[in-house]
Each structure stands twice: as C-alpha cells, then as structure tokens.
Amino acid sequence: MFDDQPKEIELYDEDAFNKWRKAxxxxxxxxxxxxxxxxxxxxxxxxxTGWKTLGEGVYELKIHEGVGYRVYFAFSGKHIILLxxxxxxxxxxxxxxxAKKLWAEWQKRGQPE
Numbered sequence: 001m002f003d004d005q006p007k008e009i010e011l012y013d014e015d016a017f018n019k020w021r022k023a024x025x026x027x028x029x030x031x032x033x034x035x036x037x038x039x040x041x042x043x044x045x046x047x048x049t050g051w052k053t054l055g056e057g058v059y060e061l062k063i064h065e066g067v068g069y070r071v072y073f074a075f076s077g078k079h080i081i082l083l084x085x086x087x088x089x090x091x092x093x094x095x096x097x098x099a100k101k102l103w104a105e106w107q108k109r110g111q112p113e
Contacts, residue, residue: 006040006041006042010076010081012084017083020085027066028063028066028069031065032063040081049062054100055100058096059072059073060072060099070086072085072087072095074103084102084103
C-alpha cells in the first residue's frame with residue numbers, strides 16, 4: 001500500500017472532484033494540493049496526523065483546515081491511487097459509506113491494475 005514509490009493519481013469522477021476542490025476556501029485548497037502532491041510522491045505523512053484506513057480497501061486523507069476536509073481513496077495496483085470523493089468533517093460518516101460504495105463499483109467494473 002504505502003511506500004516511498006511515486007504514484008499516479010486517478011480521479012473516480014474528475015468533474016465532481018474538481019468542482020468540490022474549486023469551491024474550497026483558498027487555504028484549504030492549498031493544503032489539499034500539498035497533501036496530494038506528497039501522497040503522489042509516496043509520502044502520505046504519519047497516520048496520526050494525516051491519514052487512516054477505513055476498511056474494505058478505503059483510506060481517508062485528512063486536510064486540517066477550516067471545517068476539516070477529508071479525501072477518500074484506495075489503491076488500484078501498486079502505482080495508482082484512486083481518489084473517491086472529498087468532503088468536510090461534519091459529513092464524514094455519509095462520505096465514508098459513499099467512498100466504500102464507489103470503490104466496490106470500481107472493482108466490479110474490472111478497472112486495469
């Protein structure tokens with residue numbers, strides 16, 4: 001899963017993610033971009049401050065800014081990180097359910113490893 005090897009980020013729904021990202025406050029967007037750059041480089045940061053596993057192959061990346069944003073992702077093969085959806089801390093429970101559903105759908109479609 002996590003290693004220091006570079007990864008390629010692939011978006012589950014690029015339009016939805018970009019719309020969500022654009023609506024973020026500027027500082028949150030900057031922190032998100034920094035975290036995604038680090039994640040892409042294979043450096044998610046320590047779990048206690050930056051990410052956690054949610055089960056079923058889904059992970060949560062924390063953006064500590066404002067209301068506390070979250071980005072959910074999974075690994076597809078060794079080199080692709082699949083971003084599932086983003087949300088704010090108050091919507092976390094519903095977002096986790098959605099992320100797991102999207103990941104299950106992705107796997108059923110037989111996406112290339």
